[in-house]
């Protein structure tokens with residue numbers, strides 16, 4: 001069965017999309033640790049990041065870099081934190097999280113709630129800097 005992220009990529013499940021290329025997709029995490037918490041995924045469904053083919057891996061990392069640069073412009077923060085966990089969804093993804101300190105990357109922190117309109121505004125603001 002297709003992963004939840006594959007179903008998001010095909011549009012079967014809605015998301016707050018930030019950007020898309022031929023091989024990659026970026027959208028807002030539905031349970032964000034911070035305003036602007038973005039997930040970047042390769043369209044190909046591979047569970048473990050280090051199982052990606054070299055070419056896909058490089059494209060994926062460069063795509064994530066461009067999203068991170070736009071994200072930093074859209075959301076005031078000290079840095080964009082980058083992490084890969086993948087224990088919940090078996091489809092490679094990078095978390096890009098605007099941070100002001102190391103604690104902002106703590107995945108046990110309480111998640112932030114945004115309205116549909118707020119999510120839409122965040123996604124389009126990031127996209128506007130791409």
Ligand code: 5GP
Nearest residue numbers: 004015028029030031084085086087088089
């Ligand atoms: P991980 O696999 O890296 O441990 O975590 C998966 C991440 O995907 C979590 O931060 C979770 O909030 C996010 N996530 C899980 N299901 C969905 C979904 O249906 N939509 C979106 N936008 N994010 C999701």
